[in-house]
Amino acid sequence: METTQLKTEQTSLDITGMTCAACANRIEKGLNKLDGVTEANVNFAMERATVTYDPSKIKVTQMEQNVQKLGYGVAKEVVDLDLVGMFCAACAVKIEKVLNKTPGVTNAVVNFAMETARVEYNKLDVSITDIQQRVEKLGYKAVTKQEDGDPSEHREKAISAQKRKLLISAILSLPLLWSMVSHFSFLSWIWMPDLFMNPWFQLALATPVQFYIGKQFYVGAYKSLRNKSGNMDVLISLGTSAAYFYSLYLTIEWALNGGSIHHGPAMYYETSAVLITLVILGKLFESLAKGRTSEAIKTLMGLQAKTALVIRDGQEITIPVEEVLAGDVVVVKPGEKIPVDGEVLEGTSAVDESMLTGESIPVDKKAGDNVIGATINKNGRLKVKATKVGKETALAQIIKVVEEAQGSKAPIQRVADVISGIFVPIVVGIAVLAFVVWFFWVTPGEFANALEKAIAILVIACPCALGLATPTSIMAGSGRAAELGVLFKGGEHLESTHKIDTIILDKTGTVTNGKPVLTDVLVENNIDEGTFLRFVGAAEKDSEHPLAEAIVSGIVAKGIEIPATEQFEAIPGFGIRAVVEGKEVLAGTRKLMARFNVQVEHALERMTQMELDGKTAMLIAVDGQYAGLVAVADTIKETSKEAVTRLKQMGIEVIMITGDNERTAMAIAKEVGIEHVRAEVLPEGKAEEVKKLQAQGKKVAMVGDGINDAPALAMADIGMAIGTGTDVAMEAADVTLMRGDLNSIPDAIYMSRKTMTNIRQNLFWALGYNTLGIPIAALGLLAPWVAGAAMALSSVSVVLNALRLQRMKV
16 A cells, blocks of 8 residues: 655744743644644744644744734844846746745745835745845845945946946947838938948847847846746847847848848848837836935935044044944034934033924923934034934834835735736737737738737837836835825835724824823912912922823922922822921812812812813812812814814814713813714723724724824724834834824825825726737737837836825825
8 A cells, every 4th residue: 555755844933922831832732733734842942933844734824823823923034135137027026926935935025116125034944045046046136235235326337337228229229210211101201321221231230239238138038938937028039039030031031132232121120129229218217217216215314414423532533323332422513413312411402303293493402301313403512322323213213114115015016916927928929819810811921010010019018017006106105105204114004094984083192292281270369379389389299190290390380499298198089188388288179178078169160161171170278278279281282173174174084082081072072173082981992992983894093192002003994103203113003103293194194095096097007008009019000119119108107107296295
């Protein structure tokens, strides 16, 4: 009896989040239960799982998902690669497919527009070198960002080489183009040198264009076909080679028949040479336009200071900003950019933080305050202790988020990728069919005529425009959004945001400033206001309650000195009791006054009115007698009302959610124009509210400060975190609103809508162009050189349309 040997493979996973041996046992059991896993061993000391499995039954990604479901993580590496040698969208699709099939690679995304790849991999199974070799086997080159240095420098070199090739190609093709004029009877009056019509002369001009300038297409086609796929190079090589070699055949035949020295038969050398010239021209325009789609990144990078003045060994020395270390003391003179994130040690100044917050008024800074790298020190000399340097700074994190968004794929791009992947073989098939139909039926026996129709189809059908349609719009849209203070974490979030129909706003820190201030002081006639505030300030000074801090700050701001307390007692749920300068001071609720038998009935109406206005009022008594009340309120952001109005005009339902009492919540909501309020909701209850709305079929965005709102942010279709300018990489959120301004919400939705409209326009034109172009070429209504020009124009037009997003006004 014959037995079949199971083909198994082994992989290792670095596990994160294990705290004890029981964790390791739990993961091991979970992995061993999976269908297809032969054996799993988890080493708690090494924090590593070794799994033997049947690849036909289970994938490594499924194992990783299982580990994550158990509540742990799998550590993975990410590498960014610059790709050299891609000429069309089919190249990108091919590289992405092969990388995703490489053992150890969890996910690979190739961006044709940026000519980059982001690869997520398990370093225990595959190395960066393995990944690079895999790309090189396909006929391309993969260079890590660190090795590559400045990517813009590499692009400039490539563009210079392309310009040089274009110049040579154009000089050699011009006489051939001139000779083509003789084919048109209405231009027969143009003078034509006899030499230009000589087949040997045409051959001498066309050959270097075909094999020197066009070498890149032959190399690309060979590598593509070797890997059993097709790309733009295959189509260009087939089309131009057919024209060139048929012309060569006619030249040899003419020479063998003793042809005239000056005149020969109608050749197609100009078709191949002009096509190659037009393709090179189109690719050059495309490269120049694509370079502009990353202007946002260049602008952000340009904000960075280049050097820093640091104190080392008692000396002030100027060093490159990359060499600043955490803990260094940096001197920032008036008018200079602050080089890194840090804390002010000495000096006072006003700092322009508009590049992060959008707020044009400079912010006063003194010792103990935090400052952000790339902001501008306006007028004072500051000594700053560096706390975050290099990749840790706020600006570096912003750049990272924008780069990741620009390099990611929107779900809509998958359609274009699928089409691009199967396009070339279909087009070759159509071209062959058209040749056969023309040669045998339409114009029987006219080989040259049939060949011309096939060449036109091959050339006009290049899928470049289709491959550029989505990534160029994502790059331009996410870049423009970043300039507006909106950071999308990825293309999928930029796409999803346009579907939002319901916005949930957290109240504190989102609709309001999140910092209560002293708003009202009412004093009974029998006590002086200054004395009253001294007693209140002293009593509240020892309290840990946030409202107490607001009261004390407000009293200090009035220039009143606060004495020390002799006794202090916090009474949870009631308020506080303190002894100040021998007098008993009570501050708190109605219940506190009732507990100590203080008569406050005449003050309750005013207190209730304040609460209806959204304020928190506290009754004050001195030595058992009512003395007055103070009120604090979390003030509403100036832009909240305007933002809510804009959202309503966009057809979006706005709901406010808060843990505050309903009376205060309704007062705040009324002031900003929100009709729907959910009050007295605990942090964990916010996620439930999101779920309820989603169950009604609504697409929900949750907007919060990213701290206690994390569960709701994660649950929502789109989570928007209000950033502080420095905390830009909030994990739970899909979108970070850096400026803390609610106007950023309609800005984000507007940019998403405009970007999706732009992508649809690009896809429509790219698909429509190919759908119309192929039958027009097949009917013989398109000369090959016109098809080449149209193909080049289609790619450039798609990129230029995407660039409109960079000038979008909100």
